[in-house]
Amino acid sequence: MSEEKVALLDKTLEKWKGKRVALAVSGDHSFTGTLEEFDEEVIVLENVADVVGNRGKSLIVKIDDINWIMLLE
Structure with missing residues (x-):
């Protein structure tokens, strides 16, 4: 990932x-x-x-495996 994209991701x-x-x-x-x-x-x-509906206390996901992420609140 380019530095500019990482900076935007980190900021968001x-x-x-x-x-x-x-x-x-x-x-x-x-x-x-x-x-x-x-x-x-x-x-x-x-x-x-x-x-x-399955629930868990915590989840760790590699950023490279994420297709999209959305703010819900």
Whole structure:
């Protein structure tokens, strides 16, 4: 990823920290949760739910595997 794209991603995710987001992983699975932490490689969500209602306390996703991410609140 280019430096400019990383800077935009970092800037956006920093604003979204602590808020509910939805994301799609590898085009097959969608999750919602609270964005807790991120770095150049991974995003960590807390209080996670998937599209069929399964719930979990935490989810770690590689940024390269994310198709899209949306701010919910």
